[in-house]
Amino acid sequence: MAHAYNIEVELTKNSNLEKVDFNNLKFGQILSDHMLVADYDDGEWKSVKIVPYTNLSLSPATSALHYGQAIFEGIKAYKFADGRVSIFRPDKNFERFNKSAVRLEMPELPEEIFMGGLKKLIATDSAFVPPVDGASLYIRPFMFGTEPALGVHPSKSYKFIIITGPVGAYYNKPLRVKVETFYTRAAAGGVGFSKNAGNYALSLYPTRLAQDEGFDQLIWTDAKEHRYIEEAGTANLVFMLGDTLVTPGSETVLQGVTRHSIMDIAKSWGIKTETRDVSVQELLEGIEQGNVTEAFAAGTAATLTPISEIGYAGKLYKLPAPETREFSNKVLDYLNELRYGRIEDPFGWNFIVT
Ligand SMILES: *Cc1c(COP(=O)(O)O)cnc(C)c1O
Numbered sequence: 001m002a003h004a005y006n007i008e009v010e011l012t013k014n015s016n017l018e019k020v021d022f023n024n025l026k027f028g029q030i031l032s033d034h035m036l037v038a039d040y041d042d043g044e045w046k047s048v049k050i051v052p053y054t055n056l057s058l059s060p061a062t063s064a065l066h067y068g069q070a071i072f073e074g075i076k077a078y079k080f081a082d083g084r085v086s087i088f089r090p091d092k093n094f095e096r097f098n099k100s101a102v103r104l105e106m107p108e109l110p111e112e113i114f115m116g117g118l119k120k121l122i123a124t125d126s127a128f129v130p131p132v133d134g135a136s137l138y139i140r141p142f143m144f145g146t147e148p149a150l151g152v153h154p155s156k157s158y159k160f161i162i163i164t165g166p167v168g169a170y171y172n173k174p175l176r177v178k179v180e181t182f183y184t185r186a187a188a189g190g191v192g193f194s195k196n197a198g199n200y201a202l203s204l205y206p207t208r209l210a211q212d213e214g215f216d217q218l219i220w221t222d223a224k225e226h227r228y229i230e231e232a233g234t235a236n237l238v239f240m241l242g243d244t245l246v247t248p249g250s251e252t253v254l255q256g257v258t259r260h261s262i263m264d265i266a267k268s269w270g271i272k273t274e275t276r277d278v279s280v281q282e283l284l285e286g287i288e289q290g291n292v293t294e295a296f297a298a299g300t301a302a303t304l305t306p307i308s309e310i311g312y313a314g315k316l317y318k319l320p321a322p323e324t325r326e327f328s329n330k331v332l333d334y335l336n337e338l339r340y341g342r343i344e345d346p347f348g349w350n351f352i353v354t
Pocket residue numbers: 074195231232233234235236254255256257258259298299300301
């Protein structure tokens with residue numbers, strides 16, 4: 001049954017806007033004035049509201065805190081020179097959010113609430129979208145089980161919330177990464193493809209061990225043999241192998257919007273692209289033979305971050321200097337031009353809000 005959701009807006013009386021220094025943004029430190037909150041109960045989405053950003057009040061028995069029904073998305077909005085605000089491909093995040101929901105036995109979001117709510121929230125807080133090159137508004141939709149009862153079963157009630165905040169760069173230098181060959185992020189049949197909170201909790205300890213060895217991040221490998229490259233902690237991996245742009249094809253990898261966009265741009269430029277298994281051996285031999293000319297992490301938070309060094313079994317494999325990488329630099333420039341509305345949008349990826 002179609003249901004019309006009237007999204008009411010209650011504006012804040014204490015704006016934080018004046019405290020924001022758009023020229024000195026870090027990642028995830030500042031939050032915008034408003035948030036969207038939708039409540040699910042008795043089999044349907046009930047209230048959907050935009051309200052001043054505030055704390056939640058929850059029962060200690062809140063099911064997500066015990067059994068982990070919690071999923072999220074990461075999206076960015078950009079300000080054009082003419083003042084318009086555009087969200088980059090939010091329809092892809094909407095699709096992925098509902099896939100995550102299904103896998104974790106949570107209710108799907110109607111388009112009207114996810115996309116309609118997103119548009120209205122960003123319009124409400126459009127003053128928080130940085131008018132600065134390189135900066136953007138980070139958007140975090142999330143949902144979790146709220147039933148105040150113990151016992152393992154799907155929560156009967158949920159909250160869907162969107163919060164946002166202006167951000168600068170996530171990584172500001174090329175990454176040194178370590179190929180992980182003991183710990184596992186995701187196995188076939190598991191939840192690796194979903195953006196669920198548990199995937200990040202399990203990554204923190206192995207990542208810290210790698211950081212203790214002087215690396216920035218891990219490269220996860222397949223759960224069965226640790227022979228194939230999967231992805232980095234919060235970003236997909238893309239390599240230029242010979243004349244072909246390659247990204248790992250495993251089902252357990254999160255299907256990122258950023259890498260998909262980069263592969264599509266490459267294709268439109270006539271570059272050969274492949275989504276397929278990449279073994280650790282193929283990658284490292286390729287680096288030694290000078291056949292791997294580029295390697296980078298791709299994700300909404302990190303955009304495109306070059307990988308400078310890969311550690312494996314006590315040995316370091318060095319990649320060509322980031323400034324010499326023709327494709328990475330060109331595609332990052334192109335993506336930026338497109339997302340800030342400075343060039344045509346031939347793919348129709350900009351979702352204009354205001
Ligand atoms: C979010 C995320 C990515 C990147 O996805 P985008 O849609 O490009 O932001 C890649 N890997 C993991 C594990 C992620 O959580």
